[in-house]
Amino acid sequence: MTICSLTSAGCKDMSPPPSDPRFTRSRASLIAAVIDLVGERPVEAVSIMEVAKAAGVTRPTFYQHFPDVPSAARAAALYQLSGAYPYLDADLEGISPDELRKTLEDRTASVLRHLRQNRTFYLNVFEGAGNIDLFDGLVAIVADRMMLPGASARPAASVAERDRKLLLAGGIMWLSVKWLRTETGASPPRAMARRIVEISLKTGDS
Structure with missing residues (x-):
């Protein structure tokens, strides 16, 4: 059962990644970077470039996964709670x-x-x-x-x-x-x- 299997909404930021392992690794790195950065200051104070740099990826790679930082933050929260529950x-x-x-x-x-x-x-x-x-x-x-x-x-x-x-x-x-x-x-x-x-x-x- 997937994380968002009980409701259709809320899954936009947690869609299954392609089979390319590089995609999976870059997404994991971005989520980890967002968790660290948003754990220090408000979402609106975190830029896409900061997230990309902390994740060791490029800005275009960020956009392959998320449209903006709030979307990445939501995905990170769902990922975190899913692992903890x-x-x-x-x-x-x-x-x-x-x-x-x-x-x-x-x-x-x-x-x-x-x-x-x-x-x-x-x-x-x-x-x-x-x-x-x-x-x-x-x-x-x-x-x-x-x-x-x-x-x-x-x-x-x-x-x-x-x-x-x-x-x-x-x-x-x-x-x-x-x-x-x-x-x-x-x-x-x-x-x-x-x-x-x-x-x-x-x-x-x-």
């Missing part, structure tokens, strides 16, 4: 409610720690390059990671299940971004994870 394990359906709660809290706290550790980068992207495509892409990642393996192979149940996951994922992203924006006095990642999991379980996400 684990998929559900297939054997979760057989564990006890307490074990399930702990497992979900552990994985949610891990993602929240990642967000906090990269707080400046994500806030700069949200505030300087955020749009509906970015939010849709982030929601798709969260919803995708809520789906148990094989869920998409159950056509009769998949539509309703996906709708519930997308609705819940949107709320989780909103809460997470609000939490991330609270610089002082914010609850620790574990406490916020417990809150998110409690909401998820109460809405039938077990």
Whole structure:
């Protein structure tokens, strides 16, 4: 399943690259450069030439991947979160409610720690390059990671299940971004994870 497989929007910056390994390498270098640069200052303060130079590529190569820096920043945010958010394990359906709660809290706290550790980068992207495509892409990642393996192979149940996951994922992203924006006095990642999991379980996400 691809990063943006649950929604059509949000995938513009994450389209599968051509088979040319040079294309893949240059895209990876550009994303890494954007993560570093946007982690230091606002998106609007970063130029295409800076990104290209930091990535070791030319300006035309940048344009082969992205139309502008905000697009590159959105792609980098989706890439980062996708790598930080684990998929559900297939054997979760057989564990006890307490074990399930702990497992979900552990994985949610891990993602929240990642967000906090990269707080400046994500806030700069949200505030300087955020749009509906970015939010849709982030929601798709969260919803995708809520789906148990094989869920998409159950056509009769998949539509309703996906709708519930997308609705819940949107709320989780909103809460997470609000939490991330609270610089002082914010609850620790574990406490916020417990809150998110409690909401998820109460809405039938077990």
